[in-house]
Amino acid sequence: MSTFVPSGKEISRKWYVIDAAGETLGRLATRAASVLSGKLNPQYVPYIDVGDHVIVINAEKVRLTGLKSQKKIYRRYTGFPGGLREESFTRLLNRRPEKILEEAIKGMLPKTKLGRSMGSKLKVYRGDKHPHAAQQPVALEIG
Secondary structure, three states: OOOOOOOOOOOOOOEEEEEOOOOEHHHHHHHHHHHHHOOOOOOOOOOOOOOOEEEEEOHHHOEOOOOHHHHOEEEEEOOOOOOEEEEEHHHHHHHOHHHHHHHHHHOOOOOOHHHHHHHOOEEEOOOOOOOOHHHOOEEOOOO
């Protein structure tokens, strides 16, 4: 008897919607990352992308616990000398709340071509509307 290994043609991908309203950032990110990487799929193989699509809505309503909302700093580097840019959590939440969730979720995926293909199945939206109704997404609870 041989071991079953799924190929790209045999993988059926589902669509899930996660409502971020009132959810903790880290708990939501770990749940979304495990769905994107396919770890909830019984056909999971670490070297093949068997994950599902994830839509996150209400990104501006995500929360942090404790004093992290006042102390957390997002850093990026432009590539030029002296090009370190820093932005606080509250300012980035007002300006681009989608970026906070994307960075948290994609940071939990592998840093390879496989991880980038997993990350491309993530869609994050500021409000409660999304343009993916035709895919008939299923609501996913953060437990």
